Amino acid sequence: MLSLHQLRCFLATYEHRSITAAAEELGYAQPSVSEQIRGLEKTLGVALFRRVGRGVVPTTVADSLRPHAEATIAAAEEARRAVASVVAFETGTIRFGMFGTARLYAGAGLVADVLARHPGVRVELIGQNSNDVQEDLRRGRLEAAMLAVPTMSSEGMHVIPVARDELVYISADPERLQTPVTAQRLAEASLVMPETTWRAEDSTRTVLRQMLHETGRNPQTRIEVEDVETAVELVGMGLADSVIPHGAAVQLIPRLAPKAGWVSLRPQQFDTLAIVHRAGATLSPAARLMIELATARIQAIAEPLAPR
Amino acid sequence: MLSLHQLRCFLATYEHRSITAAAEELGYAQPSVSEQIRGLEKTLGVALFRRVGRGVVPTTVADSLRPHAEATIAAAEEARRAVASVVAFETGTIRFGMFGTARLYAGAGLVADVLARHPGVRVELIGQNSNDVQEDLRRGRLEAAMLAVPTMSSEGMHVIPVARDELVYISADPERLQTPVTAQRLAEASLVMPETTWRAEDSTRTVLRQMLHETGRNPQTRIEVEDVETAVELVGMGLADSVIPHGAAVQLIPRLAPKAGWVSLRPQQFDTLAIVHRAGATLSPAARLMIELATARIQAIAEPLAPR
DNA sequence: GGATAACATAGGCACATCCTAGGGAAGCAG
DNA sequence: CTGCTTCCCTAGGATGTGCCTATGTTATCC
Structure with missing residues (x-):
């Protein structure tokens, strides 16, 4: 040979x-x-x-x-x-999963952070669909991701909560923003919800479903759309109200619905944003880099949680 | 690693x-x-x-x-x-040594033979100088060569005689071609000799020196030139006579000195043409090919000698 | 002709390679 | 959810490769 x-x-x-x-x-x-x-x-x-x-x-x-x-x-x-x-991050591809509101208001900044430090790399931010991201993690195609997760840890996955983001009620009608919105009022509201929020296995879905379930009513959505931006625009047009993470509200309302505002739910509800990777995995330097930068970005916007 | x-x-x-x-x-x-x-x-x-x-x-x-x-x-x-x-002779270089009269009247044909069989190869026919060829053989830079050699085998070299070529006296004066030329007449003649013939360590030099030495006289050359062609041309112009191998005479006289002719020496003298390679070497296919083709070419012109 | 230089050979040690056998985890079917 | 299959890992052992030192052989140099 x-x-x-x-x-x-x-x-x-x-x-x-x-x-x-x-x-x-x-x-x-x-x-x-x-x-x-x-x-x-x-x-x-x-x-x-x-x-x-x-x-x-x-x-x-x-x-x-x-x-x-x-x-x-x-x-x-x-x-x-x-x-x-x-290995030195001079070339090659760094792949990271990021789904839900996290990507929405930290994705571009995260990519910018990576490119600023390592101008030669390609960055792939995976996150079309929360199910796909979780599947990618489970199958090993993705090493790590930042997701909005249910509070309990998934099977075989290591979940590190890094921040929580309050879910706020948004509306173009100032009347409805005077006081925090109870489950009762939420159940009676005419809502537009981004479909991803309801269908995806993330904490927003779990939290809101649970909140509404306690009133004995099913979620009442007047309109379902694909993405949060569209939902906010519809709120801005006064056609419905919605519930979105506070971080998204801060970023999207001035741009897409300047006449709208937001108010807390009562009791307050939170999305939990967490780093997720396979349990027992040794993380690569690239993954550690992304985790560090993504955590910093998120914690600058949402309320930091002490790890564990 | x-x-x-x-x-x-x-x-x-x-x-x-x-x-x-x-x-x-x-x-x-x-x-x-x-x-x-x-x-x-x-x-x-x-x-x-x-x-x-x-x-x-x-x-x-x-x-x-x-x-x-x-x-x-x-x-x-x-x-x-x-x-x-x-290895399959489709590409690469085949290198072979060929010095003296052998190259003169078999070189081009030999190269043609090789290229006809193996159109893709490069052929290097080494033979500017007999000393160099022998040195190349000794140092291993050349694997095999065809040379005009003294009858005894050189030190550490394997010599396989394949043909002998009579040395003939050539002249433009028909008078001098009537009878074979003795050592006496040769010593008295006005000769043009290609320098290579005299200086090189091949059989022509040895043979003629010996022949002349027996008469008690040193070689008398009126003119010394580099190559056989020039010598033959000078003979054709009647300026001197010469001694060259019969094979060279056959090829060169009609072309370069049509008015000249040749006659034997007395006693007859011969160049011995032999394949030479390092003793104990295992010959490559390329070397065997060249030896086969060169031997065939030479034996078609000069008098074949049974090996050994 | 002896000294030197360079390659081959021989023998031995250490590690690599490759195998078979068996363990554990994930996925899949009943 | 239980058992089966698949796929990777680990363990242990046989064989081969890589590398060494010591020594033999041959050509070159003085």
């Missing part, structure tokens, strides 16, 4: 026209290099050097092999260098 | 997303491939796959490594292929 080691010994010998000199350069004893050359000649089935008393002389086959041997060694070195550069 | 074997195992595993499948493809047991992957991860200092229960999932580092691993394997395969193609 052809090996890089054989090619390295071959090249050193070819260049020095001497096995002894090659061994010295490579830091081996002379018989070791001699053996590698012999092995290479055997695998190729052809003599590469003529042993002529004292000294060796390359054959024309050696002349032909040399550039290919150099190219192969160079390719291997390049492979090593490429990996090193990825 | 990075190895091709590790890269092969890595690629198979990456493509199948499975160590077991990779092992099956490569013909190994599963733990063997597993160990190679682990070794590669150790040398690179980074995880390439996440072990996620049943199955493995490539990391982004693996994504980055893959093209380089493929390039490295391809380069190694290319090296192997290049050598195979040289």
